[in-house]
Amino acid sequence: xxxxxxxxxxxxxxxxxxxxxxxxxxxxxxxxxxxxxxxxxxxxxxxxxxxxxxxxxxxxxxxxxxxxxxxxxxxxxxxxxxxxxxxxxxxxxxxxxxxxxxxxxxxxxxxxxxxxxxxxxxxxxxxxxxxxxxxxxxxxxxxxxxxxxxxxxxxxxxxxxxxxxxxxxxxxxxxxxxxxxxxxxxxxxxxxxxxxxxxxxxxxxxxxxxxxxxxxxxxxxxxxxxxxxxxxxxxxxxxxxxxxxxxxxxxxxxxxxxxxxxxxxxxxxxxxxxxxxxxxxxxxxxxxxxxxxxxxxxxxxxxxxxxxxxxxxxxxxxxxxxxxxxxxxxxxxxxxxxxxxxxxxxxxxxxxxxxxxxxxxxxxxxxxxxxxxxxxxxxxxxxxxxxxxxxxxxxxxxxxxxxxxxxxxxxxxxxxxxxxxxxxxxxxxxxxxxxxxxxxxxxxxxxxxxxxxxxxxxxxxxxxxxxxxxxxxxxxxxxxxxxxxxxxxxxxxxxxxxxxxxxxxxxxxxxxxxxxxxxxxxxxxxxxxxxxxxxxxxxxxxxxxxxxxxxxxxxxxxxxxxxxxxxxxxxxxxxxxxxxxxxxxxxxxxxxxxxxxxxxxxxxxxxxxxxxxxxxxxxxxxxxxxxxxxxxxxxxxxxxxxxxxxxxxxxxxxxxxxxxxxxxxxxxxxxxxxxxxxxxxxxxxxxxxxxxxxxxxxxxxxxxxxxxxxxxxxxxxxxxxxxxxxxxxxxxxxxxxxxxxxxxxxxxxxxxxxxxxxxxxxxxxxxxxxxxxxxxxxxxxxxxxxxxxxxxxxxxxxxxxxxxxxxxxxxxxxxxxxxxxxxxxxxxxxxxxxxxxxxxxxxxxxxxxxxxxxxxxxxxxxxxxxxxxxxxxxxxxxxxxxxxxxxxxxxxxxxxxxxxxxxxxxxxxxxxxxxxxxx
RNA sequence: GGGCCUGUGGCUCAGGUGGUUAGAGCGCACCCCUGAUAAGGGUGAGGUCACAGGUUCAAGUCCUGUCAGGCCCA
Numbered sequence: 001x002x003x004x005x006x007x008x009x010x011x012x013x014x015x016x017x018x019x020x021x022x023x024x025x026x027x028x029x030x031x032x033x034x035x036x037x038x039x040x041x042x043x044x045x046x047x048x049x050x051x052x053x054x055x056x057x058x059x060x061x062x063x064x065x066x067x068x069x070x071x072x073x074x075x076x077x078x079x080x081x082x083x084x085x086x087x088x089x090x091x092x093x094x095x096x097x098x099x100x101x102x103x104x105x106x107x108x109x110x111x112x113x114x115x116x117x118x119x120x121x122x123x124x125x126x127x128x129x130x131x132x133x134x135x136x137x138x139x140x141x142x143x144x145x146x147x148x149x150x151x152x153x154x155x156x157x158x159x160x161x162x163x164x165x166x167x168x169x170x171x172x173x174x175x176x177x178x179x180x181x182x183x184x185x186x187x188x189x190x191x192x193x194x195x196x197x198x199x200x201x202x203x204x205x206x207x208x209x210x211x212x213x214x215x216x217x218x219x220x221x222x223x224x225x226x227x228x229x230x231x232x233x234x235x236x237x238x239x240x241x242x243x244x245x246x247x248x249x250x251x252x253x254x255x256x257x258x259x260x261x262x263x264x265x266x267x268x269x270x271x272x273x274x275x276x277x278x279x280x281x282x283x284x285x286x287x288x289x290x291x292x293x294x295x296x297x298x299x300x301x302x303x304x305x306x307x308x309x310x311x312x313x314x315x316x317x318x319x320x321x322x323x324x325x326x327x328x329x330x331x332x333x334x335x336x337x338x339x340x341x342x343x344x345x346x347x348x349x350x351x352x353x354x355x356x357x358x359x360x361x362x363x364x365x366x367x368x369x370x371x372x373x374x375x376x377x378x379x380x381x382x383x384x385x386x387x388x389x390x391x392x393x394x395x396x397x398x399x400x401x402x403x404x405x406x407x408x409x410x411x412x413x414x415x416x417x418x419x420x421x422x423x424x425x426x427x428x429x430x431x432x433x434x435x436x437x438x439x440x441x442x443x444x445x446x447x448x449x450x451x452x453x454x455x456x457x458x459x460x461x462x463x464x465x466x467x468x469x470x471x472x473x474x475x476x477x478x479x480x481x482x483x484x485x486x487x488x489x490x491x492x493x494x495x496x497x498x499x500x501x502x503x504x505x506x507x508x509x510x511x512x513x514x515x516x517x518x519x520x521x522x523x524x525x526x527x528x529x530x531x532x533x534x535x536x537x538x539x540x541x542x543x544x545x546x547x548x549x550x551x552x553x554x555x556x557x558x559x560x561x562x563x564x565x566x567x568x569x570x571x572x573x574x575x576x577x578x579x580x581x582x583x584x585x586x587x588x589x590x591x592x593x594x595x596x597x598x599x600x601x602x603x604x605x606x607x608x609x610x611x612x613x614x615x616x617x618x619x620x621x622x623x624x625x626x627x628x629x630x631x632x633x634x635x636x637x638x639x640x641x642x643x644x645x646x647x648x649x650x651x652x653x654x655x656x657x658x659x660x661x662x663x664x665x666x667x668x669x670x671x672x673x674x675x676x677x678x679x680x681x682x683x684x685x686x687x688x689x690x691x692x693x694x695x696x697x698x699x700x701x702x703x704x705x706x707x708x709x710x711x712x713x714x715x716x717x718x719x720x721x722x723x724x725x726x727x728x729x730x731x732x733x734x735x736x737x738x739x740x741x742x743x744x745x746x747x748x749x750x751x752x753x754x755x756x757x758x759x760x761x762x763x764x765x766x767x768x769x770x771x772x773x774x775x776x777x778x779x780x781x782x783x784x785x786x787x788x789x790x791x792x793x794x795x796x797x798x799x800x801x802x803x804x805x806x807x808x809x810x811x812x813x814x815x816x817x818x819x820x821x822x823x824x825x826x827x828x829x830x831x832x833x834x835x836x837x838x839x840x841x842x843x844x845x846x847x848x849x850x851x852x853x854x855x856x857x858x859x860x861x862x863x864x865x866x867x868x869x870x871x872x873x874x875x876x877x878x879x880x881x882x883x884x885x886x887x888x889x890x891x892x893x894x895x896x897x898x899x900x901x902x903x904x905x906x907x908x909x910x911x912x913x914x915x916x917x918x919x
Numbered sequence: 920g921g922g923c924c925u926g927u928g929g930c931u932c933a934g935g936u937g938g939u940u941a942g943a944g945c946g947c948a949c950c951c952c953u954g955a956u957a958a959g960g961g962u963g964a965g966g967u968c969a970c971a972g973g974u975u976c977a978a979g980u981c982c983u984g985u986c987a988g989g990c991c992c993a
Contacts, residue, residue, distance in 0.1 A: 455923045644925050645989050669955050826962040
């Protein structure tokens with residue numbers, strides 16, 4: 001007779017394999033239908049004690065998403081859900097960054113430069129808007145395909161009218177605090193196109209230039225500092241003679257040695273030899289000194305006799321030239337920076353066409369200055385060389401890589417123009433400086449990982465004033481009026497409020513479309529004739545830096561509150577969004593916009609190298625979803641140490657798939673084994689093995705919970721995986737089979753195991769739900785009532801801690817015994833002496849074993865008995881402490897039903913099975 | 920070149936304030952089961968803790984330097 005049918009074998013509709021790539025999209029579609037999942041999450045936690053608000057950092061609305069986006073959004077989703085399944089109210093409103101140069105360039109590429117220039121600004125902006133909208137739709141679908149849940153029905157976009165108005169309002173707040181200033185700063189300038197260029201609009205090409213060494217005589221004070229009477233000249237080197245009229249200073253390296261030569265020249269010691277070889281000078285070293293003794297003294301320009309300040313700068317290198325750097329703050333980024341430090345005026349004698357203007361006359365920058373006015377700078381080089389006369393120590397030509405305009409393909413120049421800045425070090429209206437306030441605010445933020453505070457802190461400490469103006473079309477205008485007669489901007493609150501109101505209704509396009517008279521509120525008292533519009537737009541970092549206001553504070557979004565609980569982005573955003581948001585929020589409100597900042601690293605390939613198209617090691621999220629399933633990608637995120645670089649490759653994904661399979665199958669078995677249970681057995685009626693696993697699970701789950709609450713998912717999942725593989729699947733489920741399969745349906749011994757299984761399953765599912773939301777949802781569909789309770793789907797789940805129950809079971813001792821037992825068993829099996837441990841009986845007088853119920857004890861080792869003495873054939877023995885365990889062959893017969901060797905007669909049922917069948 | 924960070928078996932990760940033969944899971948090899956079966960179980964082999972110095976009775980753990988990699992600047 002086949003007794004198989006009399007057993008209570010596992011039964012479940014939950015399949016072993018998930019067919020994730022085929023099945024995931026269907027479930028996701030249901031979740032996102034009418035934002036059902038997100039709405040349910042909001043409803044279920046209404047008025048929860050705690051609230052967690054994740055404020056989304058906006059991706060740029062251009063292109064498809066890559067694996068980095070996927071990591072970012074999945075991690076956000078896991079964190080939001082972690083808070084959710086632990087019982088908190090959550091908010092997550094995703095958003096997009098829409099303005100900025102890359103989109104403008106895409107549009108220009110599409111319609112061509114000529115057409116772009118002929119179209120009205122509002123038309124171009126409309127095309128940019130279309131482009132952004134198209135990619136927002138694409139990316140939104142791609143993010144949803146990753147199972148990321150949020151307010152997809154009403155995401156934020158920085159180009160929405162209300163949003164543009166709020167960005168502008170944030171700017172007004174900064175202005176009102178007195179932190180908005182105008183100053184000249186050099187930018188890339190295409191004289192051919194008469195426009196400022198962004199970094200991305202510059203291409204490098206070869207260009208032939210002069211290489212000249214020029215002598216600048218020291219003034220008396222400087223000579224005195226050097227303790228010399230005779231004349232001495234600082235030698236500078238430059239490739240752009242035309243910038244010499246704007247020379248304001250000479251920079252020395254503060255660390256390096258400088259020398260005075262016998263022929264009266266001053267150069268860096270490290271370069272003296274090379275200058276001798278080039279025959280720039282002939283003298284030997286007469287005196288060595290550090291440049292700080294010359295600091296703030298003067299040399300004289302050989303061109304115009306004006307003072308040139310001697311200053312110190314870290315940017316001065318020893319890899320060429322003379323170690324004494326010609327410094328013209330109007331014509332170079334580094335020159336400008338060091339100039340700021342020494343309070344040096346920005347001289348800018350070149351107009352937008354690249355010609356000298358009246359400045360050269362007014363300031364006397366050249367001899368016979370009138371003859372230079374309207375002369376193009378590149379045509380002035382030769383005349384300037386001539387004017388230098390004997391001061392020109394050496395002149396040659398060479399070819400080097402030089403920035404060119406990407407449209408006109410003409411060389412560009414650095415040219416100082418008026419720009420808008422947010423002042424870092426201005427003490428206005430009785431407040432600390434922005435830098436001080438921001439630094440203080442950082443100290444109140446909790447960083448994950450903690451090193452983030454150093455990174456953001458040192459950036460705030462060292463950054464220059466924030467230049468927020470751009471000379472572009474696709475952005476929020478710096479919409480201020482300027483008084484034509486005084487040149488002063490008008491920061492009148494009523495005027496600004498009215499402008500903001502217009503933007504809210506018509507978008508920022510109004511700034512281009514409407515007349516000044518229309519933009520002023522009726523009865524403002526200003527004369528439109530005497531006003532002009534500032535036509536610069538805002539740096540897009542200011543846009544995203546304002547999202548705390550435009551999203552968290554806005555009534556347009558159900559986004560939670562300001563400040564947010566957390567900002568979460570890649571570590572590159574220390575430079576970007578974390579900083580811009582901190583500065584705008586601190587400037588406007590005096591506080592940081594976030595309580596916590598969490599950063600993740602970048603995705604790299606198996607070798608730890610960055611992904612690039614040229615290397616061909618790029619992994620696309622969609623390919624992973626199609627090959628492995630989104631759950632695998634999500635599990636990869638949870639298993640990875642995200643604070644550092646994250647490696648991803650086929651091998652790694654395969655490994656993650658194995659882990660997923662283990663989790664899935666264990667859950668399957670858990671479901672199958674708790675099937676049919678009506679209610680949880682009271683703890684005091686449970687068997688010792690069941691009490692042991694409950695006790696152990698409690699310890700593990702508590703620890704996992706603590707890890708997850710600190711966002712340490714990889715550690716939490718390691719603990720969980722270990723528990724699932726070793727104690728749960730490896731031991732407990734294996735040793736429970738006899739009790740579950742062979743005993744009667746209503747027997748306590750069976751109900752006890754089922755109860756422990758159900759209690760563990762509920763918590764286990766809630767712990768993995770933030771990561772494997774899809775899988776848990778699928779599990780619940782097939783879960784028996786005792787696990788499912790009144791839940792409709794995964795979103796009804798709530799994690800609760802397990803009860804603490806005591807157990808009189810020395811797990812460490814019993815584990816050791818089990819390990820030693822199986823060491824011997826392995827040999828017995830390999831030697832073909834036995835096939836199954838059920839053929840064996842253990843003989844021991846161990847007190848620790850004696851106090852355990854004998855059925856539980858034999859199940860622990862999966863043997864047919866544990867006795868204190870036996871006459872069976874000796875198969876080996878082992879010791880735990882002082883206790884001896886002897887392994888012997890079972891002397892009774894194999895029960896055809898339960899396979900234990902406990903039957904008194906051949907082919908006869910054992911006592912237990914007999915009772916079960918005849919009950 | 921500067922700032923921040925990372926480097927433990929094939930893979931993913933543990934290793935408070937330095938202290939026994941460096942741990943785990945996965946993978947791999949071998950074996951068992953066929954009543955979780957495109958599952959389950961057992962045993963085992965894998966590590967110069969990137970490298971080189973130093974501090975110390977003692978260093979994966981502290982210090983210095985080098986190399987490799989990442990992000991951000993210049």
